[in-house]
Amino acid sequence: MTTFSVIIPALNEAANITTCVRAVRQCDPTVEVIVADGGSRDETPALARAAGARVVLAPRGRGPQLNAGAAVATGDVFVFLHADTRLPDNAFALLRAMFADPQVHIAKFRLSFDDPNWMLALAARLMWFDSLLTSYGDQGMVIRRDFFTALGGFPDWPLFEDVELFRRARARTRVHVVPAQVVTSARRFRANGIIRQLLHDFWLWLQYLGGVSPYDIARQYR
Numbered sequence: 001m002t003t004f005s006v007i008i009p010a011l012n013e014a015a016n017i018t019t020c021v022r023a024v025r026q027c028d029p030t031v032e033v034i035v036a037d038g039g040s041r042d043e044t045p046a047l048a049r050a051a052g053a054r055v056v057l058a059p060r061g062r063g064p065q066l067n068a069g070a071a072v073a074t075g076d077v078f079v080f081l082h083a084d085t086r087l088p089d090n091a092f093a094l095l096r097a098m099f100a101d102p103q104v105h106i107a108k109f110r111l112s113f114d115d116p117n118w119m120l121a122l123a124a125r126l127m128w129f130d131s132l133l134t135s136y137g138d139q140g141m142v143i144r145r146d147f148f149t150a151l152g153g154f155p156d157w158p159l160f161e162d163v164e165l166f167r168r169a170r171a172r173t174r175v176h177v178v179p180a181q182v183v184t185s186a187r188r189f190r191a192n193g194i195i196r197q198l199l200h201d202f203w204l205w206l207q208y209l210g211g212v213s214p215y216d217i218a219r220q221y222r
Helices: 017-027 044-051 062-072 091-098 118-126 145-150 161-170 187-192 194-209 214-218
Strands: 004-010 032-037 054-057 077-080 106-113 141-144 176-184
Touching: 004 017, 004 044, 004 062, 017 032, 017 044, 032 044, 032 062, 044 054, 054 062, 062 077, 062 161, 077 091, 077 145, 091 106, 091 176, 106 118, 106 161, 118 194, 141 145, 141 161, 187 194, 194 214
Parallel strands: 004 032, 004 077, 032 054, 106 176
Antiparallel strands: 077 141, 106 141
């Protein structure tokens, strides 16, 4: 049977990490859960351990943290999940069925937000399809261990590491879409304004596409 490791990068996520880890374990208590902490100053590591996760310490930055989690993971398939994203209850039943096909190497979930705003609903629906513009880590990246290794893992970037790995994968194979939705937090949109945040994120994406260093882009991230 295919085994899964869920890898969660975290930095000062005390408000979310317990719920995130417990939600994964409720989906399937046999799944390995690893929290890759980037130097939290709050109780994130302790809360993650208490919820049942293995905690590894890593240099700050999503790319390095995700790679650190993958380095100790034991599963056949990695599920990279943000701390403010929740998997559907039937996630692993769907993934076991999908990855029973040896031709499936990588997949992502459909996206939804924890906010009913129509603009967010439309943005989320557009990300149900796979493209350079519509595949991000918020959706949960599911990838076979051997394929992840063949792609060289994530670039050690603080931002757009997910887009880059999807891009590399897409050059070799199809990115499949799991027919179920993850629910991710709209906290940045609520804090900064929905239209402003959407435009801000699109501007960052254009810079990435134009070859601006992810390290420079990360300084603008909010």
